[in-house]
Amino acid sequence: MNILLTFILLLNTALGNPQSGDGSSSKLWKTITTSVSQQTTTTPDDSDQTSEHAGDPQPDAPVVKGIYVTAYSAGGERMATLLNLLDKTELNAMVIDIKDDLGNITYKTDNPKLQKLGNPQPYIKDINKLMTTLEEHEIYPIARVVVFKDSVLAKNHPEYSFVQKDGTVWHNKNNDKFVNPYRKEVWEYNVEVAKEAAKLGFKEVQFDYVRFPEGFEKKADGLKFTKNELNRVDIVTGFVEYAKKELAPLGVRVSVDIFGYAASVPAAEGIGQDFVKISNAVNVISPMIYPSHYSTGWFKQKDPDRAPYATIKGAMDDTHKKLDPLGDNKPIIRPWIQDFTASWLGKGHYTKYGAAEVQAQIKALNDSGVEEYLLWNAGNKYTAGVKY
Numbered sequence: 001m002n003i004l005l006t007f008i009l010l011l012n013t014a015l016g017n018p019q020s021g022d023g024s025s026s027k028l029w030k031t032i033t034t035s036v037s038q039q040t041t042t043t044p045d046d047s048d049q050t051s052e053h054a055g056d057p058q059p060d061a062p063v064v065k066g067i068y069v070t071a072y073s074a075g076g077e078r079m080a081t082l083l084n085l086l087d088k089t090e091l092n093a094m095v096i097d098i099k100d101d102l103g104n105i106t107y108k109t110d111n112p113k114l115q116k117l118g119n120p121q122p123y124i125k126d127i128n129k130l131m132t133t134l135e136e137h138e139i140y141p142i143a144r145v146v147v148f149k150d151s152v153l154a155k156n157h158p159e160y161s162f163v164q165k166d167g168t169v170w171h172n173k174n175n176d177k178f179v180n181p182y183r184k185e186v187w188e189y190n191v192e193v194a195k196e197a198a199k200l201g202f203k204e205v206q207f208d209y210v211r212f213p214e215g216f217e218k219k220a221d222g223l224k225f226t227k228n229e230l231n232r233v234d235i236v237t238g239f240v241e242y243a244k245k246e247l248a249p250l251g252v253r254v255s256v257d258i259f260g261y262a263a264s265v266p267a268a269e270g271i272g273q274d275f276v277k278i279s280n281a282v283n284v285i286s287p288m289i290y291p292s293h294y295s296t297g298w299f300k301q302k303d304p305d306r307a308p309y310a311t312i313k314g315a316m317d318d319t320h321k322k323l324d325p326l327g328d329n330k331p332i333i334r335p336w337i338q339d340f341t342a343s344w345l346g347k348g349h350y351t352k353y354g355a356a357e358v359q360a361q362i363k364a365l366n367d368s369g370v371e372e373y374l375l376w377n378a379g380n381k382y383t384a385g386v387k388y
Contacts, residue, residue: 056283057251058203064140064334064372065388066093071106071123073380074130082380083137090388093140095206095374096130097123099193101176103152111196117189119152131201142204142255143197147190147239149209151177160186162213162223170213170223178213181235181272182227190239191246204253206286207243210236210278217270232272240281255284257336261294263287264318275322284332285323286374289315291361292342292350305342305350309360312337316368334372337361339383355385362388 067086073079074096085091097106105118107127114120124130134141154161154169154177161179162170171177179186194205212232213219230238244254256278259268267274279285291311294304299314301307315335323330339358342350351357358375365373375382 056253057248058253058283061203061253062092062140064093064142064374065091066095066140066142066374067091067380067382068144068336068374068376068378069094069096069380070378071097071100071121075107075122075124078380079133082382083133083139085382086139087137089386091375092138093142093374094134095142095144097146098143098197098202099145099150099190101146101149101209103146103150103154105193109196111192113189113192114196117153117156118193127200135201140204141202142206143194143200143202144206144208145190145193145197146208147210148178148181148186148212149176150179150186151175153179153186153189157185159226162219162225164223170219172213176213178209180225180227181212181232181239182225182230187239187242191243194243194247194252195250198247198250198252202252204255204284205243205247206255206257206284207240208257210240210256210258211268211271211273212236214271216272231269233267233269233274233277236272237274237277237281240278244281244283253283255286255331255334256282257286257288260287260289260315260335261298263315263322264298276326279323279331280326280329282331284334284372286334286336287315287319288336288376290336290338290342290376292338292340292345303345303349305345308338308353308357309364312361312364313368316365316370320368332372333370334374335365335370336374336376337365339375339377353383355383358383358386362386 067082069079069082073082082094086094099118100106103118104123105114105120107120107124108122109115109120131141151171158169160183161177164170169177190207194207197205216232240254240256247254258273258275258278262268262273262275289312291308292305294301294311296302298304299311301310304311319333323333337358338353338361341353362373365371
């Protein structure tokens with residue numbers, strides 16, 4: 001570890017938790033960590049390596065056209081079907097759960113920190129064999145790491161989460177628990193997961209749920225949690241910047257999933273997501289622009305789910321308007337698109353999604369100058385007959 005960084009961590013301990021948010025120790029922590037952050041990945045011995053990672057750390061990566069794969073699928077019988085799909089089409093990438101929506105590490109690991117905090121499960125029975133298989137099939141591997149939605153960590157460490165007045169950990173209506181983006185321990189843990197994924201051979205780490213819970217601004221005053229003087233947008237963006245710097249020496253891309261509507265509105269301060277600030281800190285941005293997730297009126301559509309081309313085209317127009325000013329810092333735009341039927345919208349408000357609807361979305365992307373995309377189907381059952 002960098003000697004200066006070691007000194008700072010020791011000083012931090014002596015001063016007390018810097019994220020308690022009051023007094024000079026918090027401000028000192030902010031000042032010294034900001035000043036040292038650039039030095040932690042740049043030393044006299046690795047200047048050449050830093051230069052190498054100044055641009056795209058994966059310059060030979062293909063134009064990514066991928067699918068979402070659960071750990072259950074990756075470690076089970078469905079994987080053969082998915083491999084066959086990619087072998088026979090222009091699809092060439094898989095986004096695989098390495099830390100899932102509950103907070104489980106999805107394979108057995110020897111890493112003590114991951115064993116302690118991540119509740120490793122053998123969903124992927126042999127992670128090294130999986131990586132070999134992906135390489136044999138020339139599949140671009142992306143590790144999905146769910147960050148701040150983490151029921152496992154929140155349950156075992158309530159101090160890392162949001163606690164209600166009765167002493168219980170807060171959860172949403174789906175019983176999902178979140179951990180606190182203000183806690184540096186949470187940052188370090190998730191980056192450790194990402195580093196292990198990179199060492200296993202993943203070419204890219206995709207962070208999901210990089211945000212506070214939805215509607216957090218309405219709940220915050222009734223919850224007990226550690227915080228400092230930074231606002232939610234800055235703390236979420238700070239995590240992304242920290243992760244990218246920490247992962248740079250390993251040569252992996254960093255990508256982030258973000259709500260699609262974030263490109264069409266000012267910063268979503270309640271959940272801490274600023275589309276431009278996060279995009280400026282990553283190699284790849286993946287807005288989730290599923291037509292089913294837009295309500296009546298978006299992009300002048302009565303039922304956006306029934307207008308896949310118009311909805312995706314409108315979302316991309318807004319995305320480019322937001323990101324074009326970044327110039328050379330504009331990341332690769334690789335949206336998540338819909339390969340599922342949103343029947344929960346009710347009769348007359350949705351359409352059954354098949355090859356035509358998936359291809360309409362792809363056409364809208366291509367017409368917007370976007371070549372890369374990811375297909376989402378929670379059960380990993382993807383539509384046949386699509387021309388990718």
